[in-house]
Amino acid sequence: MFQIKNFFQRKILRLEGSKNVLKMNFILHKLFGEKDMGKIGLNFSNKPDRNKVVQDTINRKNYKSYLEIGCFDNVLFDYINCEKKVGVDPYSGGTIRKTSDDFFLKNKETFDCIFIDGLHVYQQVKKDIVNSLKSLNQNGVIFIHDCLPNNVFDQAVPRPKLDWNGNVWKAIVEFRTLDHVDTYTCYADMGIGIILKRKNKKKLNLDIKDFSKLKFYDYLKNFKEYMNIVEYHELENLF
Numbered sequence: 636m637f638q639i640k641n642f643f644q645r646k647i648l649r650l651e652g653s654k655n656v657l658k659m660n661f662i663l664h665k666l667f668g669e670k671d672m673g674k675i676g677l678n679f680s681n682k683p684d685r686n687k688v689v690q691d692t693i694n695r696k697n698y699k700s701y702l703e704i705g706c707f708d709n710v711l712f713d714y715i716n717c718e719k720k721v722g723v724d725p726y727s728g729g730t731i732r733k734t735s736d737d738f739f740l741k742n743k744e745t746f747d748c749i750f751i752d753g754l755h756v757y758q759q760v761k762k763d764i765v766n767s768l769k770s771l772n773q774n775g776v777i778f779i780h781d782c783l784p785n786n787v788f789d790q791a792v793p794r795p796k797l798d799w800n801g802n803v804w805k806a807i808v809e810f811r812t813l814d815h816v817d818t819y820t821c822y823a824d825m826g827i828g829i830i831l832k833r834k835n836k837k838k839l840n841l842d843i844k845d846f847s848k849l850k851f852y853d854y855l856k857n858f859k860e861y862m863n864i865v866e867y868h869e870l871e872n873l874f
């Protein structure tokens with residue numbers, strides 16, 4: 636049964652990423668989606684990559700356990716040097732062949748460092764963060780990849796192009812409004828969200844019931860405040 640489910644999930648994933656489906660989504664977004672307002676001007680070329688951000692943090696904090704959600708071809712997972720490493724991906728890479736939901740359902744282990752990089756869609760990222768918080772040691776950190784899209788198509792759902800961030804940013808904005816977690820975005824490698832289990836030091840006051848309804852236009856106008864952007868060199872003083 637699991638193998639049949641996995642077979643169809645793989646087929647769907649391949650179809651979703653196929654050139655024709657991406658092209659069709661792009662046309663649909665152009666016709667019916669939010670207006671293209673151009674790039675917001677983020678430039679990651681002289682910023683550190685995720686490998687450096689995560690490994691430096693593990694070394695600096697002397698973390699002993701690492702969980703990666705969404706591993707693909709193990710670019711990050713293989714690079715990471717940590718006593719205990721667990722990688723979850725339903726299709727490739729890592730150490731556990733499951734979706735993040737299935738993994739967290741039965742998981743009893745806790746981790747010092749969790750890197751979320753699975754399905755880049757707001758509802759799933761939100762679930763991954765909530766579940767990760769339950770599996771995070773008190774002084775640990777959750778990183779979330781792809782938080783800073785540069786234009787409307789980088790974040791449009793369904794996916795319209797190969798290099799795509801998804802609407803992960805909406806989950807970051809939501810967690811910025813909560814009291815019990817402290818949330819930042821590191822200006823590095825497409826935007827790396829940072830969530831710490833402590834009182835929010837700079838709570839975002841937004842009266843929004845459904846964060847999925849946020850528009851790229853809101854992000855474009857407010858991304859510095861919404862995302863609480865910090866530079867890589869500031870992390871040492873942050874946690």
Ligand SMILES: C[S@@+](CC[C@H](N)C(=O)[O-])C[C@H]1O[C@@H](n2cnc3c(N)ncnc32)[C@H](O)[C@@H]1O
Nearest residue numbers: 705706707710711724725726734735752753754
């Ligand atoms: C962007 S890639 C990960 C890249 C990797 N973390 C790295 O840094 O090189 C996203 C991965 O998430 C996986 N994925 C998709 N849906 C998932 C889910 N529900 N749970 C866990 N992983 C998922 C995909 O199979 C894919 O391999």
